[in-house]
Amino acid sequence: MRSYGQYCAVARALDVVGDRWSLLVVRELLMRGACRYTDLRHGLPGIATNLLADRLRDLEGGGIVTRVDAPPPIATTLYELTPRGSELAPVLDALGIWGAELMAQPQGTDEFRSHWLAFPLGRLTDSAPDLPPITIQVRTGDQPMIVETVDGRVRARPGTVEHPDAALAGPPGTVVAFLRGRLDLAGAKRRGLRFEGNKAVITRLQPARSLNR
Amino acid sequence: MRSYGQYCAVARALDVVGDRWSLLVVRELLMRGACRYTDLRHGLPGIATNLLADRLRDLEGGGIVTRVDAPPPIATTLYELTPRGSELAPVLDALGIWGAELMAQPQGTDEFRSHWLAFPLGRLTDSAPDLPPITIQVRTGDQPMIVETVDGRVRARPGTVEHPDAALAGPPGTVVAFLRGRLDLAGAKRRGLRFEGNKAVITRLQPARSLNR
DNA sequence: CAGCATCCGCTTTGATACTG
DNA sequence: CAGTATCAAAGCGGATGCTG
Numbered sequence: 134m135r136s137y138g139q140y141c142a143v144a145r146a147l148d149v150v151g152d153r154w155s156l157l158v159v160r161e162l163l164m165r166g167a168c169r170y171t172d173l174r175h176g177l178p179g180i181a182t183n184l185l186a187d188r189l190r191d192l193e194g195g196g197i198v199t200r201v202d203a204p205p206p207i208a209t210t211l212y213e214l215t216p217r218g219s220e221l222a223p224v225l226d227a228l229g230i231w232g233a234e235l236m237a238q239p240q241g242t243d244e245f246r247s248h249w250l251a252f253p254l255g256r257l258t259d260s261a262p263d264l265p266p267i268t269i270q271v272r273t274g275d276q277p278m279i280v281e282t283v284d285g286r287v288r289a290r291p292g293t294v295e296h297p298d299a300a301l302a303g304p305p306g307t308v309v310a311f312l313r314g315r316l317d318l319a320g321a322k323r324r325g326l327r328f329e330g331n332k333a334v335i336t337r338l339q340p341a342r343s344l345n346r
Numbered sequence: 347m348r349s350y351g352q353y354c355a356v357a358r359a360l361d362v363v364g365d366r367w368s369l370l371v372v373r374e375l376l377m378r379g380a381c382r383y384t385d386l387r388h389g390l391p392g393i394a395t396n397l398l399a400d401r402l403r404d405l406e407g408g409g410i411v412t413r414v415d416a417p418p419p420i421a422t423t424l425y426e427l428t429p430r431g432s433e434l435a436p437v438l439d440a441l442g443i444w445g446a447e448l449m450a451q452p453q454g455t456d457e458f459r460s461h462w463l464a465f466p467l468g469r470l471t472d473s474a475p476d477l478p479p480i481t482i483q484v485r486t487g488d489q490p491m492i493v494e495t496v497d498g499r500v501r502a503r504p505g506t507v508e509h510p511d512a513a514l515a516g517p518p519g520t521v522v523a524f525l526r527g528r529l530d531l532a533g534a535k536r537r538g539l540r541f542e543g544n545k546a547v548i549t550r551l552q553p554a555r556s557l558n559r
Numbered sequence: 560c561a562g563c564a565t566c567c568g569c570t571t572t573g574a575t576a577c578t579g
Numbered sequence: 580c581a582g583t584a585t586c587a588a589a590g591c592g593g594a595t596g597c598t599g
Contacts, residue, residue, distance in 0.1 A: 146445030
């Protein structure tokens with residue numbers, strides 16, 4: 134990216150990560166950890182392959198990403214955030230919180246990937262952390278996800294589980310709105326939610342306090 | 347900006363403010379409040395005038411900026427953030443904190459505007475808020491600034507004051523590093539700082555705790 | 560002068576095809 | 580799988596011109 138040429142912290146930050154797609158590459162690596170090139174392409178629907186290669190080079194040059202040659206059985210290069218790259222998490226968080234308002238507009242033709250759930254759901258907390266942890270099976274998007282509470286926090290990770298406390302499926306917007314408490318069960322079902330299991334565990338999930346300023 | 351077409355809060359946010367210059371326009375309006383077109387141009391050195399007009403249209407369409415027809419004596423249109431636009435402050439904060447690391451590299455040919463001081467200095471707090479407030483006259487960049495403590499917080503605003511507790515001048519990087527406690531007086535003087543007044547008041551300025559995550 | 564709009568050369572992006 | 584190559588279209592930067 135062409136530098137803004139301004140002696141200002143915001144402008145200098147954007148000199149490094151202000152290019153189109155750059156912050157979304159960081160999003161992928163933050164949410165999924167080390168990724169192969171193909172994984173990144175899959176998590177960034179719409180990106181041209183040459184642009185992904187360009188951005189990875191740029192981000193590597195900017196000290197955000199490192200290339201790791203993974204030994205067998207992976208036997209390919211992995212891309213991973215550097216510590217400096219991981220420090221972008223608050224930027225992505227702030228953008229995600231601001232952009233959450235825009236998720237009310239329906240999905241339309243937008244692409245969706247299940248692992249993107251980690252962002253909105255990671256803002257939730259378990260209001261009863263002393264009770265046994267919750268495990269919820271969520272099926273929306275390209276792969277099944279497990280949403281679970283750990284030490285009062287909520288995590289989402291790919292996978293399936295034998296006997297979840299609840300199992301959800303349906304359109305991503307409905308699933309997220311329901312888990313975040315923005316839709317009650319009846320309203321969510323009207324918007325396509327399929328629900329099985331213990332309704333009470335959902336109410337344990339509560340939005341985290343907002344970022345300070 | 348062309349939409350990323352992803353049902354993800356970060357991508358949707360970037361659909362609105364991810365264009366080149368967009369977040370810097372927001373920076374200007376956040377730091378200076380309502381601005382005339384010409385003020386924005388001055389605060390955004392390097393922007394092409396048609397691009398500024400474009401961005402203002404885009405941001406208006408995105409609900410970030412409003413156009414206000416100010417009555418005489420101003421008698422021109424002012425641009426101002428909407429409440430929704432002001433909610434971008436945490437995003438700019440996070441970017442500014444991340445980008446602060448990049449300010450160690452010297453200014454070089456980068457442009458500088460005095461009002462950009464509000465960002466790095468706004469992260470400082472007054473460690474002795476019960477003592478009388480501090481007033482510091484700072485001369486660096488295009489206009490004199492007053493740095494003062496109000497209720498334990500530090501503010502920077504344009505202006506001059508009769509009898510400040512201290513008066514500083516020199517290159518912007520040196521002034522900021524000194525005020526943030528990253529350079530001591532001797533080191534700062536070696537890097538071009540000119541200082542008059544009470545050295546003790548500077549030590550009352552302390553970095554705020556970082557954003558939570 | 561403030562507030563744009565137009566034009567033009569250049570760079571970046573996006574889509575597709577191709578290669579080790 | 581992990582990219583590179585190619586090319587048309589869009590976006591950007593700079594200069595300049597127009598209007599109240």
